[in-house]
Amino acid sequence: MAVVLYHLWPKRITGGFVGVDVFFVISGFLITGHMYRELMANSGLSLVKFWGRRIRRLLPAAFVVLLLSLAAVYLWVPATLWESTARQVGSSALYVQNWVLAADSVDYSALNADATVAQHYWSLSIEEQFYISWPLIMVALLWIVRRLARRVPTLSQSPRATLIAGLTAIGGASLAYSIHETSVNPAAAYFLTPTRVWEFAAGALVALVFLDRQFSGPLATALAWTGLGGILVSALLYSSDTPFPGYTALLPVVGTALLLCCSGTTSTASPAWLLSRRSATFVGDISYAVYLWHWPLIIVVPYALQTDLNWELKLGILGLSILLSWLTKLFIEDPFRKGPWLRGSVRAYSFAAIGMMVVTGLCFGLTTLANAPAHVDPALAASSCYGPGALNPANSCGSVLGTDAPNPTAVEVSNENTNPLYRGCQASYGGSELVSCDLGVPAASARATVAMVGDSHATAWYPAMDVLAKKHGWHVVTYAKASCPVTTALRVLSNEKNPENQSACHAWVLRLNDALKADHSISAIFTASYSSAYQFKSASGDPLKVPAVDGFTQMWAGWQAAGKKVVVFDDVPRTNGQFIPTCLSKNPGNAMNCALPVSQALPPSMNITKAAKQAAKDGVIGVELRREFCDTKWCYPVIGSVIVYRDYSHISAEYSRALVPYVDAQLGALKIGK
Structure with missing residues (x-):
């Protein structure tokens, strides 16, 4: 029954639970049982052969x-998508994909990125890491006990007792770490190997305690159904909001352990009977290949057919996955596993090394193709119809989108996410450390020093601020933090699993506010925020009538009281939620499929814009740029042959620079360093 379960329960991708845990438990059960039997039969383990x-x-x-x-x-x-695909395919070939996804989960620029064809390999990477490390752990435990027994003669040297004690300790430590890490860093915890070790250990302990024996009889049948019920309940009730793996993974893990140690009866009332049917074993035989094939098909087929996934297409992909998996088992898995091609350790290890080199080499080539150098045609850039000018009826530009192909291309603009122009100039989610960079002219020769502060949308204005500062002789000091608007109110993200990010953001804001007020060299503060993405509430001890608006105006009033001038950029229009460069690539010649009506692109929740208008009477300067993104009906993804957004919300570096004249025109009354 264990072998059938091992193959029958498919491993799941990001956002899926339970299947991965079931697989890891059964994998630990089978592999540990096999190694223990080899250890007893041969008085040792052949790691090379394993x-x-x-x-x-x-x-x-x-x-x-x-x-x-x-x-x-x-x-x-x-x-x-080539660069991100190449990165994940290459890491999958090297079986470190889970660590790449863990790093991406805390990398702001990688969030909300489109899924790649290899994203599901993260669980296979953990499996391979388990196969490499687990035999070494078992050998190390036995060696340590033998050494200790020389000093403590009464210490048991039983291999079974040694492994049970050692793996219990390792599993317990891993479970504790998993619970802790899931509570403080849930996005990364899902992919980390140490948070999953205890699941392998659970299966290993079942194998060592029962030694191929199982409980049988009516009570065992009831326990087996209880275990299966626990797996099904967690599969049905757990969602992306469930903290995972952590303590919630105990339900499917314990359920799987019960199935492994309880065979029950041989009647049709037992799960063992159900899992031994031919239909179940056939699915088990091809399940590894199904796991490999299903996700690339889900990703590629809609692009190949230029359509969205629907139920008919999903059923077709399921059928194609089964067909390809059956053929893969017949012509790839079985011949390589049982045939002479990889017989012997030298051939097997050589095959692994060559395969890794070939895959990673092709990934490098795909990355090279994707990373063409960014450029802007000088003649096109000099045109009055380049960029925002295309929205001005007086320029008679015709199409707002532009008559030329986007320049830079969608690929070049998309690369700004993975190769940011101002790397290291934004603090991440955790902590309250102030991260600062310098733009414009050097401080020693500057006519004035200004600050640019805010969340990641503030960083999108860095290219424009750099140009403005060099024109006016300013030195710019930047302070930005991912997903952290500069307001006295607490920002709230409905999908945020870690409440510590909110407290870290508020602490950062308070620390930044003190630093800005105390820095007498700063004469003006520019700020921007993706305020429509958040909800707001009053901070403890600071009640606000309308937190979403008053939190901003209260902050700005404090800056003004400290002698700073305040400039506020409008919240940029929202998009359709897709990465705009990818959307444009999917819709060649039909960019309006990536556009959004004004009513949706400019929602009432653009709170920083409302706050700037409210604070205008107090001297706050609001930079209004609605007419440079939208006309009366549409807000555009491309304007005057310039792609407006580099992802789903941040404006591209090229459009940021193209807006400089329009920003500068609104700063005419602002006297900085004059």
């Missing part, structure tokens, strides 16, 4: 799917 068997079993099909996925991406997927 790893060679894993190579023959897993790598041929995995490499084939990765290579064909790369080819499919090159043929059908927009070039804006």
Whole structure:
């Protein structure tokens, strides 16, 4: 029954739970049981042979799917996704994909990125790391106990007792770490190997305690159904809001352990009977290949057919996944595992090394193709119809989108996310450390020093501020923090799992406010925020009538009282939620599929814009740029052959610079350094 469960329960991708945990428990059960039997039969473990068997079993099909996925991406997927795809395919070939996704989960520029064809390989990466480390752990435990027994003769040297005690300690430490990390860093915790070790350990302990025995009889049947029920309940009730893995993973893990140790009866009332049917074993036989194939098909097929996923297409993908998986088992998995091609350790290890080099080499090539140098045609840039000028009826530009292809291209603009112009100039979610960078002219030769502060939308204005500062002789000091508007109110994100980010943001704002007030060299403060993305509430001890608006105006009033001038950028229009460069690549010649009506692009929740208008009577200067993004009906993804957004909300560096004349015109009354 364990073997059927091992294959029958598919591993799931990001956002899916339970299946991964079931798989990890059963994997720990099977592998530990196999190694213990080998240890008892041969008085030792052959690690070289063990790893060679894993190579023959897993790598041929995995490499084939990765290579064909790369080819499919090159043929059908927009070039804006090539770099991220190459990065994840390469890390999957090296079996470190889970660590890449863990890093991306706390990298603001990588959030909300489109899924790639290899995203599901994260669980296979953890599996391979388990296969490498678990035998070493078992050998190390036995060696340590033998050494200690020389000093403590009464210490038991039983391999079984040693492994049970050692793996219990390791599993307990991993569970404690998983619970802690899930509470403080849930996004990364989902992918980290240490947060999953205890699940393998749970299966391993079942194997060592029961030694291939199982409970049988009516009570065991009831326990088996209880275990299966726990798995199904967690599968149905857990969602993306469930803190995971942590303590919530105990339900599917314990449920799987019960299934493994309880065979129950042989009647049709037992889960064992259900899982031994031919239909179940067939699915089990091809499930590894199904796991490999299903996700690339889900990603690529809509691009290839230029359509969205619907139920008919999903059923077609399911059928194609089963067909490809059956063929993969017949012509790749079985021949490589049982045939002579990889027989012997030298062939197996050579195959693994060559396969990794081939896949990563092709990934490097795809990345090179995607990373063409950014440029702007000088003749096009000099035109009055380049960028925002295309929205001005007086320029008679015709199409707002522009008559030329976007320049820079969608790929070049998209690369601004992975290769930011001002790397290291934005604090991440955690902590309250002030991260600062310098723009414009050097402080020693500047006519004035100004600050640019806010969340990541403030960083999108850095290119414009750099140009403005060099024109006027300003030195710009930047302070930005991911997802943290500068307001005295508490910002609230409905989908945020970690409440510590909110307190870290507020602490950062208070620290920044003190620093700005105390810095007498700063004569003006520019600020921007993606305020329509948040809800707001009053901070403790500071009640606000309308927190979403009053939090901003209260902050600005404090700056003004400290002798600073205040300039506020309008909240930029919202988009359709897609990465705009990718949307444009998916819709060549029909950019309006990526546009949004004014009524949706300019929602009432643009609170920083409302606050600037309210504070205008107090001397706050609001930079209004609605007419440079929208006309009376539409807000555009491309304006005058310039792509407006580099992702789903942040304006591109090119459009930021193109807006400089329009920003500068509104600063005419602002005397800085004069």
